[in-house]
Amino acid sequence: MSITAAPVSAHGFDAYLAHKRRRRINNWLLVACSVALLAWCFWDTIMFDTDWQRMGGALGIGGTLERFLLIDWSLLPKLLVPALETLMMATLGTILGCVFSLPVAWFGAANVTPSKYFFYPLGRFLMVLSRSIHEIIWALLFVGAVGLGALPGILAVAMRSVGFISKITAEAIENIDPKPVEAIRAVGGNQFQVMYYGIVPQILPVIIGTIIFEWDINIRRSAIMGLVGAGGLGLVFFRQMAMFNYGGVTLVVLAVLVLIAIGEVISHYARKAVI
Amino acid sequence: MMPVTTTATHSMPAANRKWSRYRHPESTIRFAVILAILAFLGYSITYLNIDLSRILGAFPRLVEILATRYFPPDMNYVSDADFLRSVLRTLEMSLLGGFFGVVCSIPLAWLAARNITVSKRIAYPFGRFAIMSSRSIHETIWTILFVTVLGFGMLAGTLALTVFCVGFAGKLFSDELEAIDMGPVEALRSVGANPLQVFQYAVLPQVRVAFTGIAIYTWDVAFRAATVVGFFGGGGMGWYLKRTTQQMESTRVAAILLVIIGLVLLAEIGSGWLRKRIGKMR
Incomplete structure (x- = not known):
């Protein structure tokens, strides 16, 4: 930002210095305003709203944390099936999201x-x-x-993924090479053939990469869908929370971490295989 | 792609090769993978006991419910002073969470960028793990955990948003850092600058504009998350959403949802406009 378009005028260097000074003052004003805004937010939300008495000082927090850190390993064998359920929900949600985003991407791509x-x-x-x-x-x-x-749960995950998948797909469709499309039209291909042989092969790698990425995100989304009775790790989490078994809660959180790490490894290899 | 290059380099006469759509190892593996995915999908549909006909029925049903039960949105409820105050607090939480998140994620991203990290053995895995774990756990779960430890209120919500932003911005920041031009970094290193000086004079000037854009985007996403942290006791307008949904006051829920959608759209438009302006300053 140090090299800016200096106004070339009759005053020359003086005008340049004045311009620079104005910029510096503006920057300082911006910083001061942001600091004031953040300080006010801090005061209003954290200092004013927090119930410091209830928290019970460092000792109270430490006591609660201790209950979280005593991990309840006995729950471990019961987590395998819910983890698999979460994975299934994420996969089904992603596939359903792809199905829903087909028309959305078709509508939202300017050229088709x-x-x-x-x-x-x-x-x-x-x-x-x-x-x-x-x-x-x-x-x-x-x-x-x-x-x-x-x-x-699956529908919610699917609806949330539609936006991202269809946006990337629509952008990919807008950026295709128009020549194959014209060639297929020229030899008399119908609308479907144009789509299937002219557009789809060009955008397929991008779309599959996006789907894998979205699947990865959907694992963490479906891990909370236990809220709506959708089973999986989320349901175990809410149950352990309701029983105040904080050691079990920590274990569920760790299980989510492991599941997502596995998902990341799978998506890494899948993306490598596709691209 | 591979078969084309191999046939080009090998001097195999083209006439001897019979072209076929089916290629031995690749096609078999591909079919096997697709079959496995389909089998998994089929198994999960039966296992989770999903009635496929209800998927298509869900949308007409949703529209019907929205039209009959939710329809006249109770706009008086959302123009109430208490509710407007909670909207303001949601905004404050997202600003604070975004700010703290960005501030914490810059050093973490520095550690987690492969090319400029302090030490590849210790700092790099640490940074990666910190960013990955805050990203992997959904913001809802963070909110519940913080509420349990610190009690209801906006402190828990702000901290949950902070962790969420660390994961979100940290990933984007470290990706950005890994793509920088290493020339200035090496130049400064060769004249004996310490890592902090390298970061300040060689790295920061290259990524400053991109970082500003990412920070604004982070706020946008944090605001989206902030609208629901209240649902689990994190403060802000989410609390009203929880109360009205549990008491089945559908028209009020509809009004709150409209407010949320409107605000999120405004935030998205605003952040898009700001990012475009900052992108032009490059």
Whole structure:
């Protein structure tokens, strides 16, 4: 930032110095305002809102922490099946998310959209909507629609992934090389053939990479879907929490970590195989 | 891609090779992997006892429920002073959480960047592990843990958001650091600068603009998460969401959801505009 476009004027160097001074003052003002804002936030949220009495000082916190650190290893064998369930929910949610994002990506890609004035803004809006609603809110909405169980969790995970997958896919479709598409059109290919032989092969590597990435994220999302009765590690977590068995809670958190580490290893090799 | 290059380098006469879509090891492995994934999917559908017909039915049902039970959103509820105060506090939490998160994640990202880390044996795995573990655990779980230890209120929410931001920004920061030009770093190292000086004079000027953009994006994502940390006792507007959902006050829930969607959209538009402006300063 030190080299800026200095205003070339009759005053020359003086004008340059004045410009620099103004910039410095502006920067200082920005920093001062940010510091004041943060200090006020700190005061209002942390100092004012926290119930310091209830926390019971360092000793009270230490006591609670100690209960968390005494890990309840006896729970370990009971975690294998829930971990697998979480993995299944993440996978199903990702696949369902891909299915949902097909039309959204088709609508939201400027060069293949069926109608620029209706479907294109609709596709873009669906992408933003999917990303802006938190998965917990999606889950609550779907519990109302389909009842408790694994399905609302999977649907919530799927809806949350639609935004990212379809956005990347739409961008990939917009950046394709138009020549194969024209070639297939020129030899008389219909709309479906144009899509299948002209567009899909060009965007497939990007999409598969994105799906693997999203699957990785979805593991951690489905680990909390126990909130809506969707089973998996989330349900064990909430149960242990309700029983105040904090050692078990720590073990579940560790299990989530291990599961995600495994997921990361799998996605690393999968991405290597695809690209 | 590989078979093409091998046939090009080997001087095998093209006429002897019979072209086939099926190539021995690659195609077999690919079919096996696809089959395994499909089998896993089928097994999980039966295991989790999912009625596939209900998936498509979920959306009409959702629309029906939204139209009948949620429809006239109770806008009086969200224009209440208490609720507006909670919105303000959500904003404050996201700012603080984002700020602390970014401040903590810069040194962690420095340790976790392979090319400029202090020591590859100790600091690099430590930084990686810290960023990975704060990323892996969902912000909801962090909130519940902090609420359990520190009690209800915005302190727990802010700390949960901080950890969430450390994971989110740390990953992006370290990716950015790994892509820098190593020339200035080596130049400073060769004249005997210590790691801090290298970071300040060779690394920071290269990534400053990108870091600012990432910090703004982090705030955007933190705000999205901040709207729900209150659901688990972390303070802010999420608390109202929990109360109204548990008391089945659907019209109020609808109003709160509208407010959340509107604010998140505003935050996204604002952060996008700011990031675009900062990108131009490059």
